[in-house]
Amino acid sequence: MSRRRAPPEPPRADWRAMLAARPVRNLAAKTEPAPDGGLWIIVRTAPAPWRRAPWKWIVPGRDRRRVALDRLGQETWGLCDGRRSVEEIVEEMSRRYRLSFHEARAAVTAFIRELVQRGALAIALPPDPEGAETEAQDASAR
Amino acid sequence: MNRRLWIWRHFRLRLPADWEMLQFTRNPAVGRCAFADRYAFRLEMNWRAVGGPPDFDLMLRDYTTRLREQGHEHLRPVRRAGWRGVVGERQGLALSRFGAYFDEASCLVELVFIWPEMSVDRSLEQTVLESVGEEPPDAAGRRRWRAFGMDVHVHGGLSPARCRVLPGEVDWVFEATRGRPRVRVRRIGLRPLWMRQGVDAWLRANAPPLRGARGETMERQGHALHRWSGRLRTGGLERLTRGPRDYWAEAWVCPADDRLYAREIQGPSVFAAEEGRGGSLRCTACGEEDA
Numbered sequence: 001m002s003r004r005r006a007p008p009e010p011p012r013a014d015w016r017a018m019l020a021a022r023p024v025r026n027l028a029a030k031t032e033p034a035p036d037g038g039l040w041i042i043v044r045t046a047p048a049p050w051r052r053a054p055w056k057w058i059v060p061g062r063d064r065r066r067v068a069l070d071r072l073g074q075e076t077w078g079l080c081d082g083r084r085s086v087e088e089i090v091e092e093m094s095r096r097y098r099l100s101f102h103e104a105r106a107a108v109t110a111f112i113r114e115l116v117q118r119g120a121l122a123i124a125l126p127p128d129p130e131g132a133e134t135e136a137q138d139a140s141a142r
Numbered sequence: 143m144n145r146r147l148w149i150w151r152h153f154r155l156r157l158p159a160d161w162e163m164l165q166f167t168r169n170p171a172v173g174r175c176a177f178a179d180r181y182a183f184r185l186e187m188n189w190r191a192v193g194g195p196p197d198f199d200l201m202l203r204d205y206t207t208r209l210r211e212q213g214h215e216h217l218r219p220v221r222r223a224g225w226r227g228v229v230g231e232r233q234g235l236a237l238s239r240f241g242a243y244f245d246e247a248s249c250l251v252e253l254v255f256i257w258p259e260m261s262v263d264r265s266l267e268q269t270v271l272e273s274v275g276e277e278p279p280d281a282a283g284r285r286r287w288r289a290f291g292m293d294v295h296v297h298g299g300l301s302p303a304r305c306r307v308l309p310g311e312v313d314w315v316f317e318a319t320r321g322r323p324r325v326r327v328r329r330i331g332l333r334p335l336w337m338r339q340g341v342d343a344w345l346r347a348n349a350p351p352l353r354g355a356r357g358e359t360m361e362r363q364g365h366a367l368h369r370w371s372g373r374l375r376t377g378g379l380e381r382l383t384r385g386p387r388d389y390w391a392e393a394w395v396c397p398a399d400d401r402l403y404a405r406e407i408q409g410p411s412v413f414a415a416e417e418g419r420g421g422s423l424r425c426t427a428c429g430e431e432d433a
Contacts, residue, residue: 007205007208007209007212007239008174008186008188009212010176010183010186010237010254010256011165011176011178011183011186011256012183012235013178013182013183014181014182014183014258015180015181015182016181016182019180019181070335071335072332072335097310097331097332097334097335098331098399098400098401099309099310099331099332100162100291101160101162101180102162102164102178103309103310103331104309106308106309107309107310
């Protein structure tokens with residue numbers, strides 16, 4: 001509190017929606033064991049317009065992306081089965097590795113964010129309760 | 143409801159056990175830390191060192207005016223557990239702001255409770271406010287810090303110079319203003335993923351080169367404690383300008399949370415010996431010294 005300064009805005013982060021989301025694997029993503037005992041996720045990428053003959057004979061490039069996972073990553077990937085929510089995955093990792101909830105949340109969400117950016121995972125958001133109510137109203141009107 | 147004790151910037155407060163400190167500053171003059179439960183931020187503590195007690199009536203009047211300008215609604219002044227404050231609402235959040243002046247630290251402390259979905263719990267507010275107090279130095283002048291699963295007693299002349307908190311790893315360094323004596327405490331989890339050796343070997347591998355190094359193993363409150371100490375090998379010029387320095391370290395694994403705890407001290411011989419004996423690092427997971 002201070003007379004002259006404007007009161008600071010309290011932090012507004014709310015993880016509820018993010019924790020309720022469900023990570024869903026890209027069906028086209030394949031996994032392969034890595035030589036170091038880890039795991040590779042192979043994701044096919046959309047062909048770029050220039051990746052056609054004759055350009056692709058000249059400009060090297062790949063039509064797939066490879067993501068290497070360590071042990072923690074493998075376990076998190078294993079839990080991303082499309083049924084578990086982010087919160088359930090965080091709870092499971094927190095239990096397995098005796099981490100606090102927010103320690104596990106930071107690790108799991110960073111991993112999921114990276115896999116979403118690389119196209120290996122997609123995020124299914126929970127249905128909007130307001131939207132559900134509107135639908136119910138529409139149905140009763142019919 | 144289970145409560146957990148936090149001590150930061152020489153202020154103690156008891157919060158629900160599932161609240162964690164997610165943001166913090168180290169500056170003793172002005173700073174803040176914020177605590178969150180599983181879903182959202184719930185409490186912010188701000189502090190500001192001031193010359194003397196403020197005129198609370200005037201301050202609260204100005205403060206309320208500014209809050210109204212910021213768009214807060216239904217503002218009303220409150221007094222609770224010796225704290226003066228103002229409660230109100232903004233954008234679907236109920237906010238309670240309380241301020242108090244702490245004499246010994248000459249510091250103005252503000253607590254901001256954030257109540258998502260307007261779920262205000264006045265009894266929790268009351269309990270938290272009642273729990274806030276100054277944590278004075280002990281008889282030897284040591285200061286206590288308690289956060290991130292560690293309870294630390296360090297020399298009063300040291301202040302946090304670095305605090306790095308990552309998932310499963312906390313690295314906290316206390317240094318004197320002049321940068322010579324230094325205490326570093328660490329708490330490292332995820333042991334099955336990285337720890338391939340025993341605690342003793344880890345301690346030796348992490349120590350700088352020492353002269354006359356000696357190791358020790360003992361039992362302390364159910365923990366197998368390992369120590370490693372000696373004189374730091376420094377260059378001739380450094381030895382001439384800064385004098386000889388000692389290194390003292392201890393480490394153990396707490397069975398309650400399966401994490402590695404380590405404390406290392408660097409500084410002049412007298413400092414290292416006294417800090418090794420008098421200072422301490424305790425794990426909060428096994429309920430040591432929760433008072």
